[in-house]
Amino acid sequence: MRAAHHLVGRSKCDEMPDVVEREAVARSEPVAGQELTDAQWEHIRPVMPGGKGVGRPRADDRQVLNGILHVVRNGWRWRDAPPQYASRATRHRRFLDWQEHGAWESIWTAFLATLDPQERQRCMEAYRRSAAGRPRLK
Numbered sequence: 001m002r003a004a005h006h007l008v009g010r011s012k013c014d015e016m017p018d019v020v021e022r023e024a025v026a027r028s029e030p031v032a033g034q035e036l037t038d039a040q041w042e043h044i045r046p047v048m049p050g051g052k053g054v055g056r057p058r059a060d061d062r063q064v065l066n067g068i069l070h071v072v073r074n075g076w077r078w079r080d081a082p083p084q085y086a087s088r089a090t091r092h093r094r095f096l097d098w099q100e101h102g103a104w105e106s107i108w109t110a111f112l113a114t115l116d117p118q119e120r121q122r123c124m125e126a127y128r129r130s131a132a133g134r135p136r137l138k
Contacts, residue, residue, distance in 0.1 A: 075130050
């Protein structure tokens with residue numbers, strides 16, 4: 001278990017899940033502070049690309065984005081995000097589609113704009129570490 005002094009000055013964006021978070025994930029519950037707020041979603045929603053409208057009903061963009069943000073904020077593998085955020089294949093495929101079509105940058109920028117400056121910096125660093133493919137702590 002981590003000592004409390006390790007958490008001083010840290011945010012949810014640069015911490016690996018602690019015991020409570022891992023237990024919440026195991027129970028398929030949202031992790032406190034990791035869900036998009038209604039205000040954040042209202043800011044991000046206008047930049048979200050639309051679905052194709054054919055085939056199987058599309059997984060909810062907000063839930064999928066919450067799952068993607070879990071992965072990015074925490075340095076998790078795609079399969080480690082809680083299952084209520086759509087399947088790992090859906091999260092990964094949607095992330096790749098959004099990147100390929102240039103939407104991810106707009107989504108990420110809109111999300112960052114909803115954060116205070118310190119939290120924004122921490123999330124940007126977590127994303128950089130994630131994008132760099134650095135090994136994750138277990």
